[in-house]
Amino acid sequence: MNLYDKVPVRVKRLPHGEGLDLPAYATDGAAGMDVLAAEDVSLAPGARYAVATGLAVAIPEGYEIQVRPRSGLALKHGISVPNTPGTIDSDYRGEVKVIMINHGDAPFAIARGDRIAQLVLAPVVRAGWEEVADLDDTPRGAGGFGSTGGHAKL
Protein backbone atom coordinates (compact mmCIF):
# COMPACT_ATOMS: atom_id res chain seq x y z
CA MET A 1 0.00 0.00 0.00
CA ASN A 2 1.21 3.48 -0.83
CA LEU A 3 2.21 5.48 2.24
CA TYR A 4 -0.50 8.03 1.53
CA ASP A 5 -3.30 5.60 0.72
CA LYS A 6 -6.04 5.94 3.29
CA VAL A 7 -7.10 2.97 5.41
CA PRO A 8 -10.90 2.63 5.18
CA VAL A 9 -12.59 3.02 8.57
CA ARG A 10 -16.33 2.50 8.90
CA VAL A 11 -18.03 5.37 10.69
CA LYS A 12 -21.64 5.79 11.78
CA ARG A 13 -23.26 9.10 12.63
CA LEU A 14 -25.44 8.84 15.71
CA PRO A 15 -28.69 10.86 15.75
CA HIS A 16 -27.11 13.76 17.65
CA GLY A 17 -24.18 13.74 15.21
CA GLU A 18 -26.40 14.46 12.21
CA GLY A 19 -25.39 17.58 10.32
CA LEU A 20 -21.81 17.67 11.63
CA ASP A 21 -18.80 17.19 9.37
CA LEU A 22 -16.85 13.97 9.83
CA PRO A 23 -13.41 14.33 11.44
CA ALA A 24 -11.05 15.63 8.77
CA TYR A 25 -7.37 16.30 8.17
CA ALA A 26 -6.86 20.08 8.17
CA THR A 27 -3.87 19.85 5.79
CA ASP A 28 -2.42 17.25 3.42
CA GLY A 29 0.30 16.34 5.91
CA ALA A 30 -1.77 16.38 9.09
CA ALA A 31 -1.33 13.33 11.31
CA GLY A 32 -4.68 13.75 13.00
CA MET A 33 -8.25 14.39 11.93
CA ASP A 34 -9.88 17.20 13.86
CA VAL A 35 -12.99 15.89 15.57
CA LEU A 36 -16.02 18.04 16.35
CA ALA A 37 -18.05 18.34 19.53
CA ALA A 38 -21.64 17.15 19.12
CA GLU A 39 -22.87 19.08 22.14
CA ASP A 40 -22.55 22.41 23.90
CA VAL A 41 -20.64 22.21 27.17
CA SER A 42 -19.13 24.70 29.56
CA LEU A 43 -16.10 23.41 31.43
CA ALA A 44 -15.46 25.12 34.75
CA PRO A 45 -11.82 25.49 35.82
CA GLY A 46 -10.61 22.08 37.00
CA ALA A 47 -13.63 20.27 35.51
CA ARG A 48 -13.45 17.29 33.20
CA TYR A 49 -16.15 15.88 30.96
CA ALA A 50 -16.55 13.25 28.24
CA VAL A 51 -17.68 15.29 25.24
CA ALA A 52 -19.93 13.56 22.71
CA THR A 53 -18.74 13.38 19.10
CA GLY A 54 -21.93 11.84 17.70
CA LEU A 55 -19.84 9.13 16.01
CA ALA A 56 -19.30 5.40 16.36
CA VAL A 57 -16.59 3.59 14.44
CA ALA A 58 -15.43 0.13 13.44
CA ILE A 59 -11.65 0.36 13.20
CA PRO A 60 -10.04 -2.44 11.17
CA GLU A 61 -8.26 -5.10 13.24
CA GLY A 62 -4.62 -4.23 13.76
CA TYR A 63 -5.30 -0.52 14.22
CA GLU A 64 -6.42 1.81 16.97
CA ILE A 65 -7.49 5.43 17.02
CA GLN A 66 -5.67 7.71 19.42
CA VAL A 67 -7.51 10.72 20.81
CA ARG A 68 -5.07 13.56 21.26
CA PRO A 69 -5.38 17.16 22.45
CA ARG A 70 -5.04 20.17 20.16
CA SER A 71 -2.02 22.24 21.05
CA GLY A 72 -3.77 25.56 20.39
CA LEU A 73 -6.46 24.84 22.98
CA ALA A 74 -3.80 23.67 25.43
CA LEU A 75 -1.57 26.72 24.98
CA LYS A 76 -4.26 29.39 24.78
CA HIS A 77 -6.83 28.02 27.22
CA GLY A 78 -5.25 25.18 29.26
CA ILE A 79 -7.70 22.71 27.72
CA SER A 80 -6.37 19.17 27.46
CA VAL A 81 -7.25 15.49 27.27
CA PRO A 82 -6.32 13.91 30.62
CA ASN A 83 -6.03 10.36 29.26
CA THR A 84 -4.03 11.37 26.21
CA PRO A 85 -3.59 9.55 24.01
CA GLY A 86 -7.07 8.16 24.53
CA THR A 87 -7.46 4.70 23.04
CA ILE A 88 -10.32 3.69 20.76
CA ASP A 89 -10.14 -0.10 20.46
CA SER A 90 -10.91 -1.81 17.17
CA ASP A 91 -13.77 -3.75 18.80
CA TYR A 92 -15.44 -0.68 20.37
CA ARG A 93 -18.83 0.17 18.88
CA GLY A 94 -20.03 2.79 21.34
CA GLU A 95 -19.86 6.53 20.85
CA VAL A 96 -16.39 8.02 20.56
CA LYS A 97 -16.04 10.55 23.35
CA VAL A 98 -13.32 13.06 24.04
CA ILE A 99 -12.46 13.45 27.71
CA MET A 100 -11.56 17.09 28.22
CA ILE A 101 -10.12 18.85 31.23
CA ASN A 102 -9.89 22.54 31.91
CA HIS A 103 -6.49 23.31 33.44
CA GLY A 104 -7.08 27.02 32.82
CA ASP A 105 -8.39 29.58 35.29
CA ALA A 106 -11.52 30.60 33.36
CA PRO A 107 -14.61 28.65 32.30
CA PHE A 108 -14.26 27.30 28.76
CA ALA A 109 -17.24 27.06 26.44
CA ILE A 110 -17.38 24.29 23.87
CA ALA A 111 -20.02 24.72 21.17
CA ARG A 112 -21.44 21.97 18.99
CA GLY A 113 -19.30 21.90 15.84
CA ASP A 114 -16.09 23.10 17.55
CA ARG A 115 -12.94 21.15 16.72
CA ILE A 116 -12.03 19.84 20.17
CA ALA A 117 -9.35 17.19 19.62
CA GLN A 118 -7.67 15.12 16.94
CA LEU A 119 -7.95 11.45 16.04
CA VAL A 120 -4.86 9.59 14.88
CA LEU A 121 -5.26 6.18 13.24
CA ALA A 122 -2.27 4.07 14.28
CA PRO A 123 -1.11 0.49 13.78
CA VAL A 124 -1.09 -1.75 16.84
CA VAL A 125 1.50 -4.44 17.46
CA ARG A 126 0.42 -6.90 20.13
CA ALA A 127 2.85 -8.65 22.47
CA GLY A 128 2.93 -12.30 23.41
CA TRP A 129 4.69 -12.82 26.78
CA GLU A 130 7.67 -15.15 26.82
CA GLU A 131 8.36 -15.60 30.52
CA VAL A 132 12.00 -16.23 31.49
CA ALA A 133 13.99 -16.59 34.74
CA ASP A 134 16.76 -14.20 33.69
CA LEU A 135 17.03 -11.30 31.27
CA ASP A 136 20.16 -10.48 29.22
CA ASP A 137 22.59 -7.87 30.56
CA THR A 138 22.91 -4.46 28.92
CA PRO A 139 25.16 -1.42 29.56
CA ARG A 140 22.14 0.45 30.94
CA GLY A 141 21.03 -2.34 33.18
CA ALA A 142 18.57 -1.04 35.75
CA GLY A 143 19.64 2.59 35.29
CA GLY A 144 16.83 4.94 34.43
CA PHE A 145 15.03 8.07 35.52
CA GLY A 146 17.94 10.42 34.75
CA SER A 147 20.78 7.91 35.20
CA THR A 148 22.51 9.16 32.03
CA GLY A 149 22.67 12.76 33.28
CA GLY A 150 20.53 15.75 34.08
CA HIS A 151 18.78 18.04 31.66
CA ALA A 152 21.05 21.04 32.06
CA LYS A 153 24.00 21.60 29.73
CA LEU A 154 27.02 22.19 31.99
Ligand SMILES: O=c1ccn([C@H]2C[C@H](O)[C@@H](COP(=O)(O)OP(=O)(O)OP(=O)(O)O)O2)c(=O)[nH]1
Ligand atom coordinates in the same frame (compact mmCIF):
# COMPACT_ATOMS: atom_id res chain seq x y z
O1 LIG B 1 -10.79 8.92 25.07
C1 LIG B 1 -11.45 7.88 24.97
C2 LIG B 1 -11.01 6.66 25.49
C3 LIG B 1 -11.81 5.54 25.35
N1 LIG B 1 -13.01 5.61 24.71
C4 LIG B 1 -13.82 4.40 24.50
C5 LIG B 1 -13.27 3.58 23.35
C6 LIG B 1 -12.44 2.53 24.01
O2 LIG B 1 -12.33 1.39 23.19
C7 LIG B 1 -13.21 2.31 25.29
C8 LIG B 1 -12.39 1.80 26.43
O3 LIG B 1 -11.33 2.70 26.66
P1 LIG B 1 -10.16 2.33 27.69
O4 LIG B 1 -9.70 0.94 27.48
O5 LIG B 1 -9.16 3.43 27.62
O6 LIG B 1 -10.92 2.51 29.08
P2 LIG B 1 -11.06 1.51 30.32
O7 LIG B 1 -11.19 2.37 31.50
O8 LIG B 1 -9.97 0.47 30.30
O9 LIG B 1 -12.48 0.87 30.02
P3 LIG B 1 -12.83 -0.61 29.52
O10 LIG B 1 -12.84 -1.44 30.75
O11 LIG B 1 -14.19 -0.46 28.88
O12 LIG B 1 -11.79 -1.04 28.53
O13 LIG B 1 -13.76 3.58 25.64
C9 LIG B 1 -13.43 6.81 24.16
O14 LIG B 1 -14.50 6.90 23.55
N2 LIG B 1 -12.65 7.91 24.31
Ligand SMILES: [Mg+2]
Ligand atom coordinates in the same frame (compact mmCIF):
# COMPACT_ATOMS: atom_id res chain seq x y z
MG1 LIG C 1 -9.63 -0.86 28.67
